Amino acid sequence: xxxxxxxxxxxxxxxxxxxxxxxxxxxxxxxxxxxxxxxxxxxxxxxxxxxxxxxxxxxxxxxxxxxxxxxxxxxxxxxxxxxxxxxxxxxxxxxxxxxxxxxxxxxxxxxxxxxxxxxxxxxxxxxxxxxxxxxxxxxxxxxxxxxxxxxxxxxxxxxxxxxxxxxxxxxxxxxxxxxxxxxxxxxxxxxxxxxxxxxxxxxxxxxxxxxxxxxxxxxxxxxxxxxxxxxxxxxxxxxxxxxxxxxxxxxxxxxxxxxxxxxxxxxxxxxxxxxxxxxxxxxxxxxxxxxxxxxxxxxxxxxxxxxxxxxxxxxxxxxxxxxxxxxxxxxxxxxxxxxxxxxxxxxxxxxxxxxxxxxxxxxxxxxxxxxxxxxxxxxxxxxxx
Ligand code: NAD
Ligand code: MG
Numbered sequence: 001x002x003x004x005x006x007x008x009x010x011x012x013x014x015x016x017x018x019x020x021x022x023x024x025x026x027x028x029x030x031x032x033x034x035x036x037x038x039x040x041x042x043x044x045x046x047x048x049x050x051x052x053x054x055x056x057x058x059x060x061x062x063x064x065x066x067x068x069x070x071x072x073x074x075x076x077x078x079x080x081x082x083x084x085x086x087x088x089x090x091x092x093x094x095x096x097x098x099x100x101x102x103x104x105x106x107x108x109x110x111x112x113x114x115x116x117x118x119x120x121x122x123x124x125x126x127x128x129x130x131x132x133x134x135x136x137x138x139x140x141x142x143x144x145x146x147x148x149x150x151x152x153x154x155x156x157x158x159x160x161x162x163x164x165x166x167x168x169x170x171x172x173x174x175x176x177x178x179x180x181x182x183x184x185x186x187x188x189x190x191x192x193x194x195x196x197x198x199x200x201x202x203x204x205x206x207x208x209x210x211x212x213x214x215x216x217x218x219x220x221x222x223x224x225x226x227x228x229x230x231x232x233x234x235x236x237x238x239x240x241x242x243x244x245x246x247x248x249x250x251x252x253x254x255x256x257x258x259x260x261x262x263x264x265x266x267x268x269x270x271x272x273x274x275x276x277x278x279x280x281x282x283x284x285x286x287x288x289x290x291x292x293x294x295x296x297x298x299x300x301x302x303x304x305x306x307x308x309x310x311x312x313x314x315x316x317x318x319x320x321x322x323x324x325x326x327x328x329x330x331x332x333x334x335x336x337x338x339x340x341x342x343x344x345x346x347x348x349x350x351x352x353x354x355x356x357x358x359x360x361x362x363x364x365x366x367x368x369x370x371x372x373x374x375x376x377x378x379x380x381x382x383x384x385x
Pocket of ligand 2: 149150
C-alpha cells in the first residue's frame with residue numbers, strides 16, 4: 001500500500017476546512033500534519049486533539065498565545081509568519097489552502113515555492129497572484145488542483161482533451177438569492193437576505209460574493225490562470241439548480257458537462273486524492289427527481305460585478321488585485337451594516353478608477369496594490385456613509 005499523503009489544512013475551522021476534515025476522517029490515504037485558523041483557537045485546538053495533530057498555527061497573535069497556554073500537547077505557531085512556517089516545516093506533500101481573501105496569497109506562494117502540491121480553495125490568491133503564482137508552480141513542479149466546484153468540474157472535463165480541442169469553458173452560476181431582481185429591487189436588501197444562498201452553504205464572504213455575482217468574476221480570473229484559457233473563451237451562464245457545475249464546448253461540436261448535487265465534499269475529495277478517487281457518501285444523482293435544469297443569461301445591469309471583474313481581468317497588471325481588495329473591504333463593510341448592497345459594486349468601480357492598473361514585477365507590487373486598494377476602498381466607504 002502506498003504511504004498516506006501528508007496533508008496540511010489552512011483555514012480548517014471554516015466551511016471548506018471542516019468539510020475537508022470530514023473527508024480526511026473517512027480516508028486511509030491522508031495523514032494530517034497541521035491545521036490553521038485566524039483566531040478561533042478553541043475550535044482549532046479541539047480539531048488538533050480529535051485528529052491527533054501536533055502543530056497548529058493561528059494568524060492572530062493573541063489567539064495564538066491563548067492556544068499555547070491551553071494546549072501543551074503540541075506546537076502553536078502564530079502570525080502570518082507562523083502560517084508560512086507551518087507550510088515550510090511540516091513536511092506536507094499537499095496543502096489545502098482554505099483561507100478566505102488575499103491573506104491566502106502568502107501561504108499559496110510558500111506552498112508552491114517549496115514545490116508542494118496545492119489543493120486550492122482560496123481563489124483570491126490566484127486572482128491576485130495570477131501569472132506569478134502559476135509561473136512559480138511551473139518553476140518548482142508543484143501542481144495546483146482546484147477545489148472550487150466549477151474549476152474542479154473543468155479540471156475533470158478537460159483532463160482527457162488534447163491541446164487545441166477545447167473551444168470554450170462555461171462556468172455555471174447559481175445566480176444567488178437575488179436572481180431575477182432588477183437593480184431597483186436590490187436597493188434595500190438586508191445582510192440576512194444576502195446571506196440566504198439558495199443552493200450552497202458557505203462562509204460569509206463567498207456567500208455575499210455569490211449574491212453580487214463577483215464570485216463568478218473571481219472564478220473567471222481563476223479559470224483563466226488555472227487552465228491558461230483566454231478570457232474570450234470563458235463564458236458564464238446562470239443555472240439556478242447548481243446541478244451542472246460547468247461545461248466545456250469542444251471543437252467537434254460536442255459539449256461535456258459535469259453534474260452532481262451541490263456538495264463541496266465532492267470537489268474537496270477530488271482535490272485531496274487526485275489522481276485517485278475514493279468513496280464519498282453522497283446520494284446518487286437522480287435527474288428525474290431534480291426534474292428540470294434551467295439556464296439563463298447573466299443580468300449585468302442588475303449585477304455589474306461580473307462586468308467589473310471581466311474589465312479588470314482584461315486590463316491586467318494590478319487591476320484584479322485592486323478589484324479583489326476593494327471587494328473584500330466592501331463586503332466586510334456590508335456585513336457590518338456600513339455599506340449598502342449596491343454600494344459594493346460602486347466602491348469596486350470607484351477604486352478601480354482611482355487606481356489605474358500598474359505592472360506586476362514581483363509579489364511586492366501585489367502586496368502594495370492590495371494595501372493601497374484597501375485604503376482607497378475604506379475611504380470611499382467612509383465618504384458614502
Ligand atoms: P470561511 O470564512 O468559512 O473560513 C475561512 C477560514 O480561514 C477559517 O478557518 C478562518 O479562521 C481562516 N482565516 C480567515 N481569515 C484569515 C486570515 N486573515 N489569516 C489566516 N486565516 C484566516 O471561508 P470558506 O467559505 O470556507 O471559504 C474559504 C475559501 O474557499 C474562499 O476563498 C472561498 O472563496 C473558497 N470557496 C469556498 C466554498 C464554500 O463552499 N465555502 C466554495 C468554493 C470556494
Ligand atoms: Mg465556485
